[in-house]
Amino acid sequence: MTVTAPVLPPPPGLSRGTALALAVAGALTVSNIYFPQPLLDAIASGLGISGSAAGLVATAAQVGYALGISLVVPLADTARLRRLTTVLLLLTTAGLLVAAFSPDLVTLTVATVALSTTTVLPQVIMPTAASMAGPGRSGSALGLIGIGLTLGSTLSRTLSGAVVGLSGDWRTAYLVAAALTGGLVLFLPRLLPERAPGSPALPYRALIASMPKLVAAHPELRLSAYLGATVFAAFSAFWATLAFHLAGPPFGLGVAWAGLFGLFSLPAALLSYSAGRLSDQHGPRYVNNLAFACVCAAFVLLGTLGDRSLIALVVGCNLLVYGGSCWQIANQVRVFRLAAGIRARLNTVFMLASFAGGSVGSFAGAALYQAYGWQGMILGCGGFLALAALGMVAGRRMD
Template sequence: MTVEAPTAPPRSGLGRGTALTLAVAGALTVANIYFPQPLLDAIASGLGVSGSAAGLVATAAQIGYALGISLVVPLADVARLRRLTTALLLLTTAGLLVAAAAPNLATLTIATVALSTTTVIPQVLMPTAASMAGPAHSGRAVGMIGIGLTLGSTLSRTLSGAVVELSDDWRTAYLVSAALTGALVLVLPRLLPEHGAGDRTVPYRKLIGSLPKLLLAHAELRLSAFLGATVFAAFSAFWATLAFHLAGPAFGKGVAWAGLFGLFSLPAALLSYSAGRLSDQRGPLYVNTLALACVSAAFLLLGTLGGSSMAALVIGSNLLVYGGSCWQIANQVRIFRLDEQIRARLNTLFMLASFAGGAVGSLTGTALYGTYGWSGMILGCGGFLVLAAGGLVRGRRIG
């Protein structure tokens, strides 16, 4: 009787060096959405406009990013990936240079919408990396890119502020970002497959028109979209009101302290890489359950002690970042296990749902905080988590 040796798990087609480079590329490009936020006061002074008017730049970045996710990311299913990423990087670099030279707020706002629409490389890399890694390692790939996005969005605010502090000119930050983004043209495209996995003959109008049908066809997508929206709503409500809470009588801290919380929570962001490996080994539903427990513990701590304790705020924000990052990774791993030919469109729908949830959460959180204070905001977040728990229970039938 012959005993067969156990079959080794298939090796990933995405090497560590390539995965790390893709994560760095994701970090550098997603930074283009967030680095202007600390510069708004300097932009207002430099262009001679009010602070509220300068805030249009941050809003324009979010609008452009949403447009890019909706209209550009689906192309990754069918386009020549190397050509697509090259074009996006060049267009983003051009937009950053126009922004750096903008003579007025209108030009800067239009340039911001344009460059934010094309700086969607991170959402192209996520499904592409999952395909390159293969089914057995897709979670690790998603986790690696996710870490890059978290670090890029967090550290970009700190670094851009430092650049402006040293140069005494907000335009320098745009020039530095343009140089970094342009340099990626020499590296990133050659690491990617030549083509997306989908049917290259599908016309663009049909590609975009297929999005609603995909949502109706895939229960796993509907589950991930709902889960992503609900927890990101609670996540966004916390960050939208943190600066007001820190400035209140309990702490009396300036606006800069809210930015520091991004750095305080970096350990949790780095630890969330484990969510990809756990999703590969135990499944997304298992990771969703752990993540929801972590996020719930965060809001329980924030609600009981976060009203007056800085330590509780720091610990709670770490729990929230860790749970929220793991939650998103698990949801994306779930949808990337569906048809490889439509992964970019699946990611488009998931990200749009998450963005919508974040917008609702920010509006709800600030409204509740303004009327009922910190405790009211926490209770509102608890309502979002109850919805997420209900979706998770229902999702056990799907897996």
């Protein structure tokens, strides 16, 4: 299936080159979290370990990314952005090279945690781009960069598998990733401002300690974090069980089909660019309503026909991806409308909440599917959406 990306205009407050470069940088850096996932079997064979042991690499990537969001991203509010970007890119490149030459699982796992902790530039780029775009234009910036993140997370799995297929060695994928990440040092830092607007002079300990106070002070942040967690829980439950569903009756399809669904949903991901512009024009609540309707329609379709129709699964997947992407953009636009000098820390809180919701959703979805099958998982997702609806009602006067 071939998907032709539309020609997207840059956000009004950014030059065309800068907007696209930030989107490309986000795609390349976020791919470092996801490209090893299809390589786990090859890693197991190459290191002479079991498949379950190789699975530690995927777990280590998620743990490292959560650490990076918690401990590194807040620095973007106070640090020199160009220096911070350069250091993160160099450390990530070094981590990828160590992983490529790892002699054993322990070295590979430690390297994965380290490189995943420093490859959090997408979460630095998002608030920075919102500031660069200016008031009333941040949604367009987030929409464009969000597409880059979606393409990076989706296509990296396919491309890394192709690289290993051609080279016959899983280490080649890490070397390619190191080259691409290191290449960003040549241009990305120069595209960013020296410091974030309104950058406060805070020591690191005070910076981290300030985040609970931000949660208490800003109801918009609490709303967006809650909404992000609940819908991402349903989103993650679907993806955590899709491979098992496709492998069972009546489909009987291999695990590779679950990866193809990422490609099948690219049209929806690309269309979600409009969410940023709509958020700028009509407000985040308008886009939340649109996105929620799409997500609910997706699960209705998946629940009624998704247990017997592959076409229904594809259509439902596109509705879910479109709704989920628009949902996240709207919530981030709401957060980034707050003071510029705290945007990185606001994004940290929002992303940690979404990450936590996704983890709960993946666990609950797998458990419900194991116990009650596809329909049980769908009903569980309906529960997460009911919680999201309550949050929307409670926060209806914020936008």
